[in-house]
Amino acid sequence: MKYIDEYRDERIARALVADLARRVTRPWLLMEICGGQTHTLMRYGIDELIPPQITLVHGPGCPVCVTPLEAIDKAIQIASRPEVIFVSYGDMLRVPGSRSDLVQARAAGGDVRVVYSPLEALKIARAHPERQVVFFGIGFETTAPANAMAVLHAQRQGLRNFSMLVSHVLVPPAIRLLLSSPQNRVQGFIAPGHVCTVMGYREYEALSREFHVPIVVGGFEPVDLLEAISLLVAQLEEGRAETENQYARSVTREGNLQAQAIMERVFEVCDRKWRGIGLIPRSGLRLRPEFAAHDAEKVFQLEELTAEEPAECLSAQVLQGLKKPTDCPAFGRRCTPAMPLGAPMVSAEGACAAYYLYRRQAVAP
Amino acid sequence: MCLAVPGKVLEVEERDGSRVARVEFGGITRLVQLDLVPEARVGDYVITHVGFAISRLDAEEADRTLRILKAMGLLESEERGAP
Numbered sequence A: 001m002k003y004i005d006e007y008r009d010e011r012i013a014r015a016l017v018a019d020l021a022r023r024v025t026r027p028w029l030l031m032e033i034c035g036g037q038t039h040t041l042m043r044y045g046i047d048e049l050i051p052p053q054i055t056l057v058h059g060p061g062c063p064v065c066v067t068p069l070e071a072i073d074k075a076i077q078i079a080s081r082p083e084v085i086f087v088s089y090g091d092m093l094r095v096p097g098s099r100s101d102l103v104q105a106r107a108a109g110g111d112v113r114v115v116y117s118p119l120e121a122l123k124i125a126r127a128h129p130e131r132q133v134v135f136f137g138i139g140f141e142t143t144a145p146a147n148a149m150a151v152l153h154a155q156r157q158g159l160r161n162f163s164m165l166v167s168h169v170l171v172p173p174a175i176r177l178l179l180s181s182p183q184n185r186v187q188g189f190i191a192p193g194h195v196c197t198v199m200g201y202r203e204y205e206a207l208s209r210e211f212h213v214p215i216v217v218g219g220f221e222p223v224d225l226l227e228a229i230s231l232l233v234a235q236l237e238e239g240r241a242e243t244e245n246q247y248a249r250s251v252t253r254e255g256n257l258q259a260q261a262i263m264e265r266v267f268e269v270c271d272r273k274w275r276g277i278g279l280i281p282r283s284g285l286r287l288r289p290e291f292a293a294h295d296a297e298k299v300f301q302l303e304e305l306t307a308e309e310p311a312e313c314l315s316a317q318v319l320q321g322l323k324k325p326t327d328c329p330a331f332g333r334r335c336t337p338a339m340p341l342g343a344p345m346v347s348a349e350g351a352c353a354a355y356y357l358y359r360r361q362a363v364a365p
Numbered sequence B: 001m002c003l004a005v006p007g008k009v010l011e012v013e014e015r016d017g018s019r020v021a022r023v024e025f026g027g028i029t030r031l032v033q034l035d036l037v038p039e040a041r042v043g044d045y046v047i048t049h050v051g052f053a054i055s056r057l058d059a060e061e062a063d064r065t066l067r068i069l070k071a072m073g074l075l076e077s078e079e080r081g082a083p
């Protein structure tokens, strides 16, 4: 496929690795934020291809992994109602809540359906005017404009039986939190290319300045990631700390202004709890009050819950790049994609699941 | 979750008050909403996420950087004596 195959070219990848080996003189620790990038790095073995001085740790950029337990529990509460059709992106179904997951809710009689686009949820709502259709609105800035657009379409079409359970999160506040932590070891970041496609990278320039940290907006193919790593190492070796854009074929400094305007119209910034990390101020999006008729939290009376993770799960440290999945004693033993203990084992973009898929042999059975 | 893929716009039409494109992804065509990228035209490549185009690919920029990368790859193989 055009604009994909070229970025998987082995010759270019080898050249970038060689270039990296010439450049690097000291150990550096880098973090890719986005779980999609984690997946590519593991799949192509890039972590094993690059010079050993460079360590990659994996960030919190898996929306499925950071959606708080409480949101999953609310989803299960709503999905269990007889009048509801609960609609979600597929990855969310097997994420453990505090007592069960959406698959179990479905087995117990809940009408839970998987879609790949929020517009399909609107279609279901039009086809079933007698039912309440609730869409699980999760994701980063990449997904927020599409979900916002679905709410606008619902409003325009006068769909009174469509609402959204919103648990959106924003990337820059999470990077800020990592950088502010006294435990932080990360010296350079690969910023998520599709989040920046929507948002641009001015917020990242501010982080580079404030924390004197190099950030490179990166794409998702092996050549993209190798080039991003190379740009970061060049900055670190030269003592620079800027935000650069490797993924210029999709990302501009200002981002997609139309998408930003739609997000802004439908959502407002709020504090948000991140699973495994805790509350991060101003790191989430919720529906604006004028969309209350489409806000599942307003449409349904929901119990307020607080829930705890299983003590065994190290997802908090994994999501902050403090531990690798293979450091977790449950990894590959009590915790597998078929029986996940924690959210990072569920989605293919979760660091634990990516390691399980491609690095299982690294741990003795 | 943030998976988004480039595809070529084959056709653009109006549907229920919004612009929708038929987009080809490696042989498969899908309908894609253009609400977020109203400037997309037939022949453009758009990057699509959950049924919505989120950007129009900058073909000039992509060709420019690819040329540089390819030159690097060729040079490297010559140095190693590989084909």
Ligand code: SF4
Pocket: A312, A313, A314, A315, A318, A325, A328, A329, A330, A331, A332, A335, A336, A340, A341, A342, A343, A344, A345, A352
């Ligand atoms: S391997 Fe499982 S239990 Fe361990 S940190 Fe990952 S998700 Fe949690």
